[in-house]
Amino acid sequence: MALFVMKFGGSSVGDTERMKRVAKRIVEKKEEGHQCVVVVSAMGDTTDELIDKSKLLCEAPPAREMDMLLTTGEQISVALLSMAIHGLGHEAVSFTGWQAGFKTDDTHSKARILDIQPERVKRAIDNGRIVIVAGFQGMSDQGEITTLGRGGSDTTAVALAAAIEADVCEIYTDVDGIYSTDPRIVRCARKLKEISYDEMLELAHLGAAVLHPRAVEYAKHNNVCLVVRSSFNHNEGTVVKEDAVMEQGVVVSGIAYDKNVARISILGVVDQPGILATVFGALADAGIDVDIIVQSGVMDGEADFSFSTARDDHDRAIAVLEGLRATLPYREVTSEVDLVKVSIVGAGMVSHPGVAAKMFEVISGTGISIKMVSTSEIKVSCVIADNKLQDVVTALHTAYGLDTLEQAYVGGPQDRR
Amino acid sequence: MALFVMKFGGSSVGDTERMKRVAKRIVEKKEEGHQCVVVVSAMGDTTDELIDKSKLLCEAPPAREMDMLLTTGEQISVALLSMAIHGLGHEAVSFTGWQAGFKTDDTHSKARILDIQPERVKRAIDNGRIVIVAGFQGMSDQGEITTLGRGGSDTTAVALAAAIEADVCEIYTDVDGIYSTDPRIVRCARKLKEISYDEMLELAHLGAAVLHPRAVEYAKHNNVCLVVRSSFNHNEGTVVKEDAVMEQGVVVSGIAYDKNVARISILGVVDQPGILATVFGALADAGIDVDIIVQSGVMDGEADFSFSTARDDHDRAIAVLEGLRATLPYREVTSEVDLVKVSIVGAGMVSHPGVAAKMFEVISGTGISIKMVSTSEIKVSCVIADNKLQDVVTALHTAYGLDTLEQAYVGGPQDRR
Structure with missing residues (x-):
């Protein structure tokens, strides 16, 4: 039995059909005997739709109110995903960022995580539940709802994995893993089996938009084993960790x-x-x-x-x-x-x-x-x-x-x- | 200067145009020198749309997850309304139910208010802000998000008015006030100027669906002066209070x-x-x-x-x-x-x-x-x-x-x- 954090982005839960597929994927893992904590983003275009509405009302909405608005996107996702898992006969419980214990500073729209107090998450896991946590959000000392800014849900997943000492943090995305280069440019680009944090950081900063640099930094700092893999197939992904094994004679990874x-x-x-x-x-x-x-x-x-x-x-x-x-x-x-x-x-x-x-x-x-x-x-x-x-x-x-x-x-x- | 609680239902904020109109209405009151605390419901069909989605995922979703889902509707409303007020050049701040201090029991989907700790609301008013509170929701002792069930936003408004000792609690709705009978049945039905809590309670229970009985009971118990009026015009509404003045010779109010x-x-x-x-x-x-x-x-x-x-x-x-x-x-x-x-x-x-x-x-x-x-x-x-x-x-x-x-x-x- 291992403790997994599984992160699914917005396109993976873009509509109710996809959400069902994600729920099935999570339940499979659970039925293999593992413990699952899931981090989700807002469904597909939800965030953009909310931003569009806000623009009709105010040219420059206060960041605090924007956070209040946008965090509903993830809250909807976690509730629906939890229901989808219940629909498959498993017990799930959803948490907002503040319920999951994410304490941040008060820099609205790009808050930094100060601390995670994951007691509720841990208790729910111990009770055999699948836990679904809203990505991208937290709460300040003053009880204000905050968002973590770009790459927020990746960071949520990695930070939570560190806080609950998960064995693996899986980032499910729309590509199979990290490639030796962009397959759109080089047809024979290869998926990497392993890559080190530092290499991943360079790649992340250099425009391989699969993982946000901030999340990689967090993973490196806390030595969280990351796996980047596809939410649309069961192919093995790419493992990101400190001591990635290098293939014989390979000096350039990507x-x-x-x-x-x-x-x-x-x-x-x-x-x-x-x-x-x-x-x-x-x-x-x-x-x-x-x-x-x-x-x-x-x-x-x-x-x-x-x-x-x-x-x-x-x-x-x-x-x-x-x-x-x-x-x-x-x-x-x-x-x-x-x-x-x-x-x-x-x-x-x-x-x-x-x-x-x-x-x-x-x-x-x-x-x-x-x-x-x-x-x-x-x-x-x-x-x-x-x-x-x-x-x-x-x-x-x-x-x-x-x-x-x-x-x-x-x-x-x-x-x- | 008076302290007003103003409650707007879902149809009053059904789209961004209506929301702007509501914002203007609130700002008018503020510019008359009053303090305003606003309670809003979810926009128009939001709640129904969320329920539809949930049904695609789970036949009988757990009430806890349903509360997690549906409370986003009001959270979106308060954030957008706050932005609309900012758009008119006034300071507003939105609060979820738990931020506004609504403590409830843990009966999901029909929770009862146990206590209100409105310190944040009061502080924001004292700072000259217009306060926007999400109707229909609260938080249990265990930190679970709850909903108050039917008539919830009316009850939120009345309970909050009692807790902050507001001078008046205005319920804005799609009718001008309480009528002597249903104008659809009797063309010469008259709008009442005043009515007592007990009369209103009977009318509310008897199918005059303007005010939820639970909210009226709460108002009676806490002696909150209610005004029912239209969000679409400035006509005087109907005052609901303990010692409603009875017109000479009138024994039947409605x-x-x-x-x-x-x-x-x-x-x-x-x-x-x-x-x-x-x-x-x-x-x-x-x-x-x-x-x-x-x-x-x-x-x-x-x-x-x-x-x-x-x-x-x-x-x-x-x-x-x-x-x-x-x-x-x-x-x-x-x-x-x-x-x-x-x-x-x-x-x-x-x-x-x-x-x-x-x-x-x-x-x-x-x-x-x-x-x-x-x-x-x-x-x-x-x-x-x-x-x-x-x-x-x-x-x-x-x-x-x-x-x-x-x-x-x-x-x-x-x-x-």
Whole structure:
């Protein structure tokens, strides 16, 4: 007997038929002799419909009232899923976030979990019940209903798994698991059997939208064993854990990309102490996220540097830099917006020199130039022109041996919805 | 400055346009310098839609899960209404039942209010906010979400008005107030300016579905001044209070009817101790509500008695009586189903003998016979054939002087929706 936390997203419970299927899946697990705690999101489009209604009434609704409104979506889900399980002859009990003991700070719409007091959940499990918990929500010290913001339900599942010391936290989603790269881009992308938290974190941050980075961080911090798998089939998923087994000779686990990249360069900045702090402080104050920052050396008292940001932020970033010109003299600003970032991720690369060099070689082999480079211990990212994305990812997938992973690792490419 | 509790039902907030109108109404009151606590029901058909979904998943959903599901309806209403008020530039804050301090027992789907701890509501009022409270719901000692059952939002409003010592509890509905009788039956029905709790209770029980009897009882017990008025116009409503002013010479305040009446008679019952207890105990065990009970004297060791019940319960009641035949010998059972009950209600009749006699006279004047009679201090009810209902109500309305109430009392007859 194991204690499972099973998390189902909004599309998995999009209508009553799907909800029945999820209920059946949970009951199967229960009938195998396991204990089940389930975390669910709001059904399909519920959240969007509620937001639409709110917009008809108030242009800028207070975040507190928005949380009050949106948390009903998950409450409806948990009640209905509990009923569906009762309909299959099993005992289930649903809890809102506050009933399940999720204590958060009072930052409405993006609250942080401060503590979980899962006594009611534990008691219900001990009584043989299947427990259904509303994802994405909690309660502040002041008794206000809060939401955890983006990726909230994943985080709910992982945090609850840690709090009740579950054996496994299964994230059911609409893909089979974590792939070596996006199967829409590379047909022979392979499903990974295991991946480490750090690799998953890099992939999550880099746009493989299966798991929210915050949830992965929480899992890493609390050493929660995650499994990412499909809610539509029984295929084995991908295990995310600290000491993921690496296949012989594999140094790169996956290739991720981010299609939303712009580069901005500031040339001929008159060198003075604190110029980087001035520039990036001003950008941060304007709410602009900066990703890669590259500074070349100072020549003749002038410095050049570049950074990447999201395409949507490009125009605002340029405006911020214009505003700085008086205090921070520079020669010119140049920029490009039709860029992508391609990244190779692998815990193995630390001990394998030459991994980055191979990447540069493969990219130049496709005949395009690299605009920016960024590296971490387990990642190399290159910013390139976006018209060669597919060629580059395919070539990297082959070059790092990902096309031919052992059969045991393999899951077929599949449609994402 | 007065402290108002304003209750709006589901049809008053049926869509976002209506919700805006309600918000405007509340803001008007606030701008007149008053403090406003608002109780709302779920929007229009929300509750029915949720029930429909639940039925697709489970034939007999647990009441606890049903409460978890249905309370989201009011939570959506309060959040949206609060936003609508913000949209008009006023500060509002919404509370669920448990946040507003409604403590109930744990009888899911028909919980009773045990206590109200309205500190958060009071604090918000003191801070100048408009407070929006979800009707129909509370929380048990065990932290379970409960619903108050039928008439729940009226009861929420009245109970909250008592707890925060509001000056007035306004019940906004789709009619202008309490009428001397149903305007659909008698065109010259008049809106009453005032009515006592006891009269209102009788009318409420007798099928004038504007206010739930439970809410009226709560108001009487806590001496809460109620006003029933329309959410669609600014007409003065009807005040319900202990010492309602009676108009000169008016002994009957209103005429109510109940169209859903069947009579069952048991003839030739062998007299023995406890026969009534046996019969009505068995009916109660079968969940059959009995209204009027009439026993004629015992003759030759045999008794006859009759009772009235809802038409829907007629067949089951007959079956219960058949089942009793072995232990309680009787000659025969007769019954009629095409009946109605007409009632005159008025606090004044206590001190005016002959009120009942006049009723009998009026009814016999229409050429039909009275099947059963029941009286209380402020009410006389007669069961008659249903094909004469309109004639009888119209004649009684005239006979008791209700056609010609002073102008000040009068509101025009209007469409009910």
